[in-house]
Amino acid sequence: MATPVFLSVGAEYSALCAALHEQCFTGKDRWSTEAFESLFSSPGMLTWISVQQDKPAGLLMLRHVGDEAEILTLCVLPEHRRKNVASALLRQGCRNLREQGVETLFLEVSTHNHGAVALYKNWGFTECGLRKAYYQDGSDAAVLSYCLFNEIV
Numbered sequence: 644m645a646t647p648v649f650l651s652v653g654a655e656y657s658a659l660c661a662a663l664h665e666q667c668f669t670g671k672d673r674w675s676t677e678a679f680e681s682l683f684s685s686p687g688m689l690t691w692i693s694v695q696q697d698k699p700a701g702l703l704m705l706r707h708v709g710d711e712a713e714i715l716t717l718c719v720l721p722e723h724r725r726k727n728v729a730s731a732l733l734r735q736g737c738r739n740l741r742e743q744g745v746e747t748l749f750l751e752v753s754t755h756n757h758g759a760v761a762l763y764k765n766w767g768f769t770e771c772g773l774r775k776a777y778y779q780d781g782s783d784a785a786v787l788s789y790c791l792f793n794e795i796v
């Protein structure tokens with residue numbers, strides 16, 4: 644398998660991030676170019692695009708503050724799924740966060756999003772909270788956390 648290539652990106656990639664997001668999410672879960680521009684302008688942002696055969700395949704956006712970080716979005720284009728693209732992006736993000744001394748990574752995921760829940764649970768994320776009816780479709784958000792000094796995946 645080819646070595647994964649990760650492109651560290653900032654605001655100048657907002658349109659590409661939005662195009663990736665549009666193909667991975669539906670309805671109001673899609674973020675616009677302006678939404679990405681706004682996020683990139685806030686402190687603590689870390690974002691990578693996974694590049695497969697010279698084309699973007701997935702996106703991971705993190706925000707870190709002090710010794711904590713959160714996953715703002717993680718998505719992989721449908722044709723690249725179940726090929727460990729998300730796992731490789733997570734590995735890249737966790738490595739970077741560890742280097743910066745971040746200890747805990749959090750995220751929110753719809754309890755209806757079985758694929759994403761399976762991914763995070765397999766990684767060793769554990770549930771630390773539940774936000775009832777958090778999403779527009781009425782689904783709950785599971786709050787998951789991951790200790791970055793667990794055995795490295």
Ligand SMILES: CC(C)(COP(=O)(O)OP(=O)(O)OC[C@H]1O[C@@H](n2cnc3c(N)ncnc32)[C@H](O)[C@@H]1OP(=O)(O)O)[C@@H](O)C(=O)NCCC(=O)NCCS
Pocket residue numbers: 667668717718719720723724725726727728729730731751752753756757758759761762763765
């Ligand atoms: C969730 C998502 C990021 C997973 O990306 P991916 O590159 O396919 O994930 P990986 O290939 O790294 O998956 C690793 C493991 O996670 C689990 N997993 C991932 N997707 C799964 C699915 N749809 N159903 C069940 N298990 C899944 C499996 O255990 C998988 O290992 P396996 O393929 O050997 O069985 C991708 O499906 C996606 O972009 N979905 C739409 C956007 C989204 O929901 N993002 C998450 C928001 S929090």
